[in-house]
Structures are given as structure tokens and as C-alpha cells.
Amino acid sequence: MTRRTVRIAMNGVTGRMGYRQHLVRSLLALRESGGLDLGGGDTLWPEPVLVGRRPDALRAIAERHGLAHWTTDLDALLAAGGEDAVDIYFDAQITSARPDAVRRAIAAGKHVYVEKPTAPDLAGALELARLAETAGVCHGVVQDKLFLPGLRKLKRLIDGGFFGRILSVRGEFGYWVFEGDWQAAQRPSWNYRTADGGGIAVDMFPHWEYVLHDLFGGVTSVYAQTATHLPDRWDERGAPYTATADDAAYAVFQLRGGAVAQINSSWAVRVMRDELVEFQVDGVQGSAVAGLRRCRAQHRAATPRPVWNPDLPTGEPFREQWQEIPDNQEFDNGFKAQWELFLRHVALGGPYPWDLRAGARGVQLAELGLRSSREGRRIAVPELAP
Template sequence: MSIVNVGIIMNGVTGRMGTNQHLIRSIVAIREQGGVACKNGVVIMPDPILVGRNEEKLKSLASKHNIARWSTNLDECLSDEHNIIYFDAQTTVRRAEAIRKAIKAGKHIYCEKPTAVGLEESLELATLAYKAGVKNGVVQDKLFLPGILKLKRLVDSGFFGKILAVRMEFGYWVFEGDWQQAQRPSWNYRKEDGGGIISDMFAHWRYVLDNLFGNVRAVSCIGATHIQKRVDEEDEIYTATAEDAAYATFELDGGIIVQANSSWAVRVNRDDLLTIQVDGTEGSAVAGLRDCKTQHRVNTPKPVWNPDIANPISFLDQWQEMPTNDVYDNGFKVQWELFLKHIVLDEEFPWDLLEGAKGTQLSDLGLESWKERRWVDVPELTIGGTLNGEKVKAAKS
């Protein structure tokens, strides 16, 4: 057995997502399990250095989780040859500048999404990484959720027959912050700080739809700022300048129609915070974050419209739960392990910065559709074209 220590610069892990999902439930968990054991006898051991602007937070976080290294100086971390990966979980408006620095320093890149505030910048990062020859990846965590994995198994098995339509419901009530503390940071509701549910969630919907059902070809979207005034972390009232809800329709390859509602101003009356219903000629399924239930063609009830009598069918009882035949680990951790294998063993990792740019593209086009009140086509996205006047060879399409 040989141990490969991998230095990882972790920038922005003092935030909620960075601390809980990427640090504690991913990197710390991997270290506590003894690293990532590979088939060839290699064990990959992550060696993180926590980077941020708040010295006290960094020091406390490092001490609590037995991490020896932390710093408030990103440039020094980038100059250390031991650190071969740069990870970014900062707010979106800060991400691109730091990733550019890391690419210039020759670091492999792994980051949260959206990768940048707009398509042009996201595509620039993908192109820079390709030109520099550094490996890169983007967090696409929902692909590794148990419910989504069960749904993918149904798609791959042909359970649905011809897929006709998909209905996605996401969201929950985010408290305004006055009489009860908000459970999301205030920057989410300020457009000038990179907030807005379209830029946040459409990056997710793009990779979920592309990977499960087919490439997104067109979008129609309307957004709304339902809650106009909120209270921030300092108990100050502020005006929400970004949308807190989006109602979209997507057209996919093969004519599949997707309706996707995303809202931070909705009270939940469904099985989970995210539910995805897929209807096909041979059967249907409804997936949540962990569970998935199905209804085959032969088990479909035959309702008849008659509002004059009580409904005789208990529709919710007509679905069958899929068994949990696998052991599912934390989705963020699973993708971290795959990325570490990609870096050390050169194993396949398809979720790169170009895939991240596709998410930003869909967000931009959703905002354009809302502004212009029309359907917008989603063109093919490639690394290539012109960057700073220089022709760049396409890496993939």
C-alpha cells in the first residue's frame, strides 16, 4: 500500500455549504476513513489548508477538525508546490478571480457552481483551464443523491418506455428574518451580490436534465420577487433585488417537456424539498432526495372525472417504493473521491468547467427569457472560439 498525500487549498469553507458538505462531510470524513482506497493499492489522503478572510473562524474550524494548516493568504498557498488542487466555495462574485489565479499557478481546479456570474466568464475559466492543461471539475452533487440514482436506474433500464414529460418541484419557505431567523444568507436575495434563485438552481437543473433525460434545447421562464423586504444577519431591513422564485419550462432532446418550479417562498406539501415526476408510455416515477416510487402501466388506476361524488381512488396508495439495494454515501463526498482519483490516477471525471458553464448558460438564458417574455433556444456550448483575440482549439463539444 502506498499513500499519496494531496495538498488541497480550500477557499470559502467557513460558509454553511463549505463547512458542512465539503469540509466536514467530505474531506474530514475521507481523512477519518483512512483516505480514498484505490484498486491498485494506492490510498489518496487529502491534506487540506483552509483559506479565507476571517482568521478566527479559520483557526477555530481547523482546530475543531484536527486540520493543521490554515491561512488568510491565498497567494502564499498557491505558491506552495505541495498544494496541487484549488477548491472554491466562496460566493459566486468572488469565485472567478480566485480561479484565474489558481489556473495561472498551475493548480487543478474543483469548485462549486455557479462557476461565475455569467456565461462569458464561466466559459473563459473553462478555456483557461484547458489551455493551461490543468484538470478541473465542478460540484454536481444532486447526481449522487439516492433518489436521483434510483431514477437514473429506471431511465437506464427502459422502465419508462418513451419519456413524455418531467415535473420538478423544488423549494421551501425561507423565513424573512424578522420574527424568525432566515435559513439562507441575505446575499441570496441581492442581485448585486450574485443572488437569485435562477442563477442558483438552474445550474443544478441543467446537469440533472442533461445527465438523466437529454440535453436542454430551449427554455421559457418567468421569475418573481415575492418577498420584497427581508432582514439580514445584522437585523437590518433590506430590499430584495433578486428573484426568490422561478417558473420555467424546458424542452429537451426527443421532445421531452420539463416543467420546473423553484421557490424560496412556498410552503411544502409534498414528500420532499425536491420532487421529480417522470411520465412515460410504460410507467411513471416520483423521486425525492432519497426515495423513489413507481407506477407501471399495468398498475395505473383508471379515474373518471365526476366532481359530484367523493373520489373513490386513493391515488397516493397506487405507487410502489423502490427498494434501497445499495449503500449511499454523502453525494458531495462521493464526487470528491471521484475527483481525487481523477487527479491521482487519471480516472474519468466528466463534470468539468465546461459542464459548469452550461449551467451558467441556462441561468443567463432563463433571465433573458424572463426579461423578453419569450422562448429562448439553448445553443451548443464548446470550448473554443476566441479568447483575448487568440484562437482556441475546441476540447470537447
């Protein structure tokens, strides 16, 4: 048996997502299980090198988890050779800081794996994709929702032909993010500043693009309405500020193949559903509702016959009339599952569909959604330029 070490520069691990999902629940979890089994007796051992601007925070994380390597000098790390060289650059910084760092990593010949959105605008996202393609490095974008247990069970239904012709997709995502005055906000204040790359359309439309693209077919047009429902917020220091970015987006997407998707995204909605995100898919032969973990279905033959009568209470136990889709397998953390696929791609080669060009599609959809809201009209989604 041989163990191969892959050194990964992790930029942005002092943030909640970078630390919890990518470092702790993905790469450190892989190390705790003995590394990534590549087959044939080979194991890939991830060696994180923490990168950021705050030395005290980096040092604290490294000491907490017994990691030997951290730095505040990204350029020196990218230029290092020999045993100090890194193989992969990972970026979970705020969106506005990402393109410059990724460009430098590609120029240094590093494979790149990044959070989304990959850039603040489509031109920047396409530039990164072209640079990586020209450099011949492996490149990937985090598309974690595809690996959620609920959506994986939904994909199983789609692949098994359960729905027949799919007619529509209805998505509801969101929760109440406190303003920050009398209760601390659950999201960072930059999320509500346009200049810093904030806004729920920029944040969530890239997710909806890959979910729709991979499960139901690419988006061919978008009609969206965004809103800033809560303009007055308080930042991490308790100082008031005016939100300049949208905190809600209501969108209709036409999909290739004829289905229509309607997805509401909001940080100003109180939850009256079973999970923070749910998708209802209706087809000729059946329907399903999928969330983060659960998926329930109703076949055509088991569909009840409701009758509208506002004068009498509804007697149908609608929620009880859906069948739970079993797990039938153990579902790992979605971020870890995609990390494993990307690491295999780097180590063994082969196709990898969730690359920087796929990430650019998400940025494009967010850009067109914001434009649709400004102009008050439906906008076609063109194919990306080569």
C-alpha cells in the same frame, strides 16, 4: 501499501455548504475511513488547507477538527513549493468572488474543483473552462444532485428502460425562507441581492441543467418567469433591506429527444410534498416520482383508471398505488461521492464529465432563463462555443 497525500486549498469553508458538506461530510469523512482507496494497495490521503478572510473563524475550524494548516493569503499558498505546495484548489465562496480566485489557481498550475455557478455570467464561465483546458489541469464542478439516492434510483429505472419513451418531467423545489424579522432566515442575505450574485434562477438553474442533461437529454430551449415575491427582508444583523434578486422561478424546458420539463423553484412556498425537491417523470410505459432519498414508480399495467366526478369524493388511494424502489445498495453522501470521483480523476487520470465546460452550461441556462423572463418569450439554447 503506499499512502499518497494530496493537499487541497479549501476556500469558503467558513460558509455553511463549504464547511458542512465539503469539509466535514466529504474530506474529513474520507480521512476518518482511512483515506481514498485507489486500488493496488495505494491510498490517497486528503490534507485540507483552509483558506478565507476571517482568521478567527479559520483557526476555530482548524482547532475543532485537528487540522494543522490554514491561511488568509491565497496568493502565498498558491505560490508555495515543496511540502507546502497544494495540488488542488477548491472554491465555495460567493459566486462574485469565484472567477478571480479560480483564474489565479489555474495560472499557478493547480487542479481546480469548484461550486456552482462557476461565474456570474457565461463569458466568465467559458473563460475559466478555456483557461483550465489550455493549462492542462484537472477541473471539475460540484453537481451533487446527481448523487442523491432518489435520483440514482430514478437513473436505474431510466437505464433499465422502465419508462419507454419519456414524455415529460415535472419538478417542484423549494421551501419558505423566513424574511428575517420575526424568525431568522435560513439562507444568507446575499442570496437576495443581484449585485452579489443572488437569485434563485442563478442558484438553481445550473442544478436543473445537469440533472436534465445527464438523465433525460440536453436543454434546447427555455421559457421562464421569475418573481421577487418577498421584496422586504432583514439581514444577519437584523437590518432591513430590499431584495433585488428573484426568489422564485417558473420554467419550461424543451429537451433534446422531445420530452418537456417543467420545474418550479421557490424560496416563498410552503411545503406540501414528501421532500423538498421532487421530480415526476411520465413515460409511455410507466411513471416515477423521485426526491432526495425516495423513488416510487407505477407501471403501465398497474395504472389505475380514475374518472373525473366533482360531485363525489375521490375514492382512489392514489399514493398507495405506487411501488417503492428499493435502495439495493448503500448510498453515501452525494458531495463525498463526487469528491471521491474527482480525486480519482486527479490521481489516476481518465475522463471526467462534470468539468468547467459542463459548469458553463449551467451558467448559460440561468442567463437565458433570466433573459426569457425579461423578454417574455421562449429562447433557444445554442451549443457552447469551443
